[in-house]
Amino acid sequence: MSTVVEKVDVVIVGARCAGTAAAVPLAQAGLTVVVLDKARFPSDTISTHVLVPNGVQELKFMGALPKILALNPSKSHYLTLHDGDVEITERYKPFCGIDYAICVPRDQQDAILVETAREAGAEVRERTNVEQVVWRDGRAVGVRCVSDGIEYEIQAELVVGADGRHSRIAAEVGAYTPYRASKNGRGFAFRYLDDPLGTDAPDALEIFRADGDQVLVLPSCPAGRTLVVNMTDAATIPDFRRDPDLYWQRMLDRNPMLKTRVGAATNLSKLRTTDDLSAYYRRSTGPGWALAGDAGHFKDPVTGNGMRDALKFGRLLGEAVATTLHDPVRLDAALRGWEAARDADTISTYHWGNRESRPGATSALTREVLRTFVGDDEPNLSDTFNRVRPIESVIHPGRLVTGLVNALRAPGADRRGILRELRVELPMEISLRRHRLLDGFRSTKPTATERPGWSLGPEPQAPSCRPAAEPQTEAAAEAESQTAQVSQ
Template identity: 40%
Template sequence: MVTEQADVVVVGTRCAGTAAAIALAGAGRSVIGLDSSAFPSDTLSTHLLWPSGVFELAELGALPRVLALGAPPLTTGLADGAGFTVRAPFGRYGTIGYSMCVRRAGLDAALVDTARAGGAQIRERSRVVALVWAGRRVVGVRYLDRNGNERRIDARLVIGADGRRSTVARLVGAHAPYRIEPSGRSCVFAYWHDTSLEWRSVAAQWRSGDLLGTAFPCDGGLLLCLIQPPRDRAVRVAGQIERQYRRMIAELPGLSDRLDGCTLRTRVRSAVDLESYFRRSGGPGWALPGDSGHFKDPVTAQGIRDALRYGRLLGESVARVLDDPQALDRQVSDWEMRREAECLEMYQYTNRLARGEEMTPIEVELYRAGVADPALGAAMMEVVSRIREPRHLMRSGRKLAIAAGALARAGDRGAAWRAIVRDAHDEISERAQRSMARPNAARHARGWVGQG
């Protein structure tokens, strides 16, 4: 068996994996990335990059290649529901004040090209079959190359950026999440030829009944239209997917109007039985950025940004300590705790939106207030852009006014009271989870740091 040496092996070279590889190679480390796919190739995704995600592309040096794909800058966000349409410009995250929707085949290929240009080796059609261990420490991988030959790479760190069904997570015994929330929604999406120039700068979402639909202009003159029906309306029969997809579009009048004159250009794809989670994401000689370690429901479109950001931060944090196993373990542990601390609130916020139900009286009143107050509408966009934490969306006085308005205007006051009580319970429970997250993570980290 052929054996090679590298500082780091990255398993999976899409968003999280290339981000880590770019950071490590930029710090002068030898990096070999392995992916079972060939690029360009597609993958399931909500595709949207809020300003914070575009910022990450810029930080990695990949933005010029991505801009060359031709996706239009999305400068305005629109959220429509219950007869109210909140429209606001996107705020700036660092130097970036726009969103983008980029098809994954082009986006991922641009990231791979950026990693290669920075000095990382990326090997396509290469499938990891085993990890190499020295006691409790991971010290490399065995993989099958594109010709089916088994090879071995010894490394100081193995980064498993290989998605929700991560091979690395399974092999290190971390596949079972320690925090998990089944989504109340599924996904069904396709690309359309976009004929509406006036909408080409708008990222839009519509809610009607228990359905949620989005329209994001993307590269190639196309439009990504994604529907998230409740879990019990999931599209599961292959021969019925397109028919059900079109039927759901018709149930969202605003989205149906947006698609007027547009032509379906691709097959319709679906994802069902989604679960949001945190997995243990670090151990002696290994780490799990991207969906392999943490996944949020697509309803808030945070996955690409978090994969890029925490892949990059992992690479930056470990690059200088790869030659010291104990220091490396501490850095991986600190990185894991940082991701948990920074992502937990958005995870909780996303789980609320993914419940797969009609808008509550509280949500209706929030949309009403967002129309009346442009500053509140802008703040709603800042939450998904990661400029503002969800808990800072409104001051206490505004929350009370919205609750009072919901009670006064709701056709069913009982439903309004139930929504108010549930929101209060959620806030208390979520605050408690956040307060315990870092101490729990620190205790967990002490359990393995230095034992490799």
């Protein structure tokens, strides 16, 4: 097969949240940007899709928000949590004037992201499968891809892998195996339905926790359609697959408030499930390459922050590269700075996701800590999702101590059980703070929130008929990591 050779400034693999968000500022800076995706849009992907205000603002920055709002999504202005006798309702604070959450199905949302990137001047090519990174003197200088049976070599000064969790680009650059990761104890089972409360439905993203389930009721798109997501013990996901309706009904039966809320729903879509949710960080930059969005980092979706981070750090990658692209030394330094900023912004939520994704029912201690949020006038618990500050500053030591004292004092308290739990939780509190404040860039020291047994599936292989690529050596990666630690 003969190869068509092209030359552009930046080639991006993956045209969803991270890829399109990176493409927009690059194209707006007048650079030639090609975004390649094997999908044909509109195209769905396994993901629920809530964006809280801090994430919605990224759609605004990108220029996609007017088209998204034209789809008529519900706008939820409140966050509500029900857990036993604890009930918390908060109004979101605004970010760039946006004080609502939305939840637009990925096929519709991502098609608009592609359109927005094209309008900014990026060329988005669909049904194009990227197979290899092209290397010169240890530097990524392009990709090889196939579209409509034609092979292309697209040469570029920067290769961005925005190709998701099972990233081919991560494999090609030798970064597929994470340097830190954690097994997820929860799986997802979700479906759409017509909201049985119609126009009386609360103007809220609701969380119903009961008996080990964490169920989200997410007003979706178009208004009147609702997404219900059970984040439940991963071990029960095979049951949901075997008999979806039986296990959905059992979920409603053990969660009476949820049953009252959505039990009478009609027009239920097929149930979708996954238990493939290990969280991780991969080495995400190197000479001439970067991994954006899930390709570089994934945290448990219980945090509702994956798209926000892919959009935000896609945008910031584009902005960082736009002014440094033509000087390899400055470009690589900008990439490392971008990666370090992503890590600093996401690490607290990663640990939170690891803790929240442990299966099991709410303990007396956790419930008492949650109770400390009841009656707060200012949005506060929602700061966990909106990422105004690290989670440890939202669920801070004062709350933990108050919760502990109240749990121990409660009539009939199982004090031994509470102290046993404390012995598990305390090391986590200490180690995640230590990790955020003291451990360096790409530190590999395991923390107490991380669970062994994570899996990302087999590494994608380059087609055997093509010449082997030249991935970065371990020694080069190590040297680069040392440089980044020094430059912190």
